[in-house]
Amino acid sequence: MASLSSNDSIVIVGAGIIGLNVALVLAEKGYGQSITVVAEYFPGDTSTYYTSPWAGCNFSAISGTDINALRWDRMGYAHLSKLATHHPEESYVQWTPSTELWDEDIPRDKIQHMSEYLKDFRVLSDAELPRGVKFAVSFTTLTVNAPKHIKYLYRRLQDQFGVRFVRQRLPSIQAAYASPSTKIVFNCTGLGSGTLPGVEDPKCYPTRGQVLLVKGPHIQTNMMRHGVDYETYVIPRPGSNGNAILGGYMQKGVNDGSTYDSETKSILARTRDLSSEVSQQEPEVLAVVAGLRPSREGGARVERDEILVGGQKRILVHNYGAGGTGFQAGYGMALESVATVEDMLRDIRDSIARPRL
Template sequence: IDLGAGVSGLTTAIMLLRNGHKNVVVVGKHIPGDMSHEYTSPWAGASVLSFATSTDKRLQAIDRYTLKEFKRLANEDFSAGVMYCPGLQYNDLPDMPGQDSLWVRDHYAEFKEIPKDLLPEGTAFGFRFVSFTTSVPTYLAWLVRTLESLGGRLERGSFESLQEVMEKYKDADTLINCTAMGARDLKDVLDDNMYTLRGQTVLVRAPHVKQQFYRDGDGYFTYIIPRADGNVICGGTMDLVNKDPKPDAELTKTILKNCCNLYPDITHGKGPEAFDIVSVNVGFRPGRKGGIRIE
């Protein structure tokens, strides 16, 4: 039994099936197609990036495998919603995490550091790279199809503890917890290292955008993530305090202004008033003190 039906839970179940396990069931309070703010996955951008530090060899290994798998999807299965996408990253602080080591030099294709004299004013460091982006709702649907094609099942269910799951699925010999923020509330887990990060984004129509852009600084970051369907995610925020699921109109204006400053051609040089807005979104990313928990 795989508890949690987001990207992590569905992917874990697929990997189990590919490695010979039988009768794999994914069960979640929310499943693909739902747009609850409790369900993180459908609100993601999303780009395949690494946040591993120079000393985190385990996360580096995970990221290498992930990049390899997304490369396969981009080459072999367009229905997954994954595409190759060149990227441009600017960091405004000289000591941002991971920047000193740049183990990603060997991780990303076509990595190239930008000479300092070509950086925008106020930027300490920048590089170009090639990675992958995906439309996550499309990717979630692909994960469900893949799960079912391999003989797995997806079920809806809400539980207050892992023990309650095992009592319902008495024949299961393994239970994997992929509940993300749910790990904070399950009575026999109560992981108080979990916390939420509010993210607000704007989905716009901009099929001419074929490159992803990022600019990070002290307490702020701006990003532009194109999708294969011609839509683009503009962001963003990472707010530890605000728990409001409703979009902030002023923040929307700030996001669009920042994205225009980062890449003026996103509106063909016509400014933030020229955006073709599809939707304004709020999602809550799961964070964890001490990093990802894999046991």
């Protein structure tokens, strides 16, 4: 079995959508064969603590209104747009008509920002609003088959770029520096950053969600309703032979991977009220799943840090805490986390280019 003891200039800890996007950004810059991704779980695995395969998932206004979230969203939309336009079948990303509704607490600044780049953006008139809805917009969004998309990235990183993957649960972040040749470690451990020795960020917390995977080939429209204390959504799943995701829940601080029939009934009732496509024909429930979104007080952490390993200072880049926005913000977060170590990457690039004597 492969290990971390070989010549790993760049180590990425974590193989969820955040870690995979960091690997992709680096690989696209020419560092593929210098990268090792070490993780306990990989695409194709299932675990309550491996959140990425459980995502809905789509591009939506569910993310924060801070300047970082706005910037990451815009970069993420551009990235997913390219995949949906040029490689929709291969990447499992597609263009989908979308409507989002708010009961109240309308994020006006965020909507204004998103209106600048969202395809076919339009504010619905008061006459078009359902009962109880204060504001709504329509646009063309991007929907993603989460488990298939991360498998696509996993295969592409290995086959096209030569990235190595090592299955290992590290006892600490310091253990990622097992090779003396390791120059940079990216910490993409999501919820694990709250307990991983060497990181132990007290701001990390889970946000539990429960969703239904349903058979519904007639479901072609993305619908989301943002309530005061709930989120309801209907998301068609690309490349799934007519499946869709119905949700959901955003239960802050709840660390419970169980699923509950009462929540399933609530999701079915709410999505019937939200979507005419769901109400016209009851979809067949194929699976009920729960996952723990890797959230963080104050938003995601994307920053360069230093850590002592064996008495020496080493470079550590943190990239975690995206909550439920990893698929839409992850590529932007990856671009910025990689940008923090451009000086180190130049040294690695020079060593790659330097001929051996």
